[in-house]
Amino acid sequence: MRRIDVIGIGFGIFVAGGLAYLFFQSVGLDSISAGIWAQTLLVGGLLGWLLTYAFRAVTQTMTYNQQIKDYQQAVLQKRLEELSPEELERLQAEVEQEKEKEGKCSSGN
Structure with a gap:
């Protein structure tokens, strides 16, 4: 994310908080209650985003990991x-041998 994107998002959140404050005041709340509800909305949104971020980090479904x-x-x-047909055939034989070894090891336990 570019620096200008972060600045834009921050400014957008700032404006959203102001609009929420004005909305709550227009519905009839006094300035203190409108401020509290606007902050509650912003903090709730922040916590929601943080939870989705933590979930993506734990499950490793973030863009970088992908x-x-x-x-x-x-x-x-x-x-x-880039492998020649002979090299590919040899590699497939090695994979088959490894599968057989794993099958014998897990069935022997």
Whole structure:
């Protein structure tokens, strides 16, 4: 996110708080109550965003993590495409041997 985006979002939240304050005053609340309710709304929104952020961080579904996974997939795909048919066949045989070893180990327990 660019610095100007952060400034824009901050300014937008500031304006939203002012509009919420004016709305609550227009509905008939006094200035203190309108301020309290406007702050409650903003804090509630902030806590909601924070919870979604924490959830995405814990489940690793953030943009950065997804970009790394996509990059790793692309690198592996490129390496597979560059293998000769003989190398690919040898690699597949190794994978099959590993699967058989894992199958024997887990069934032996």
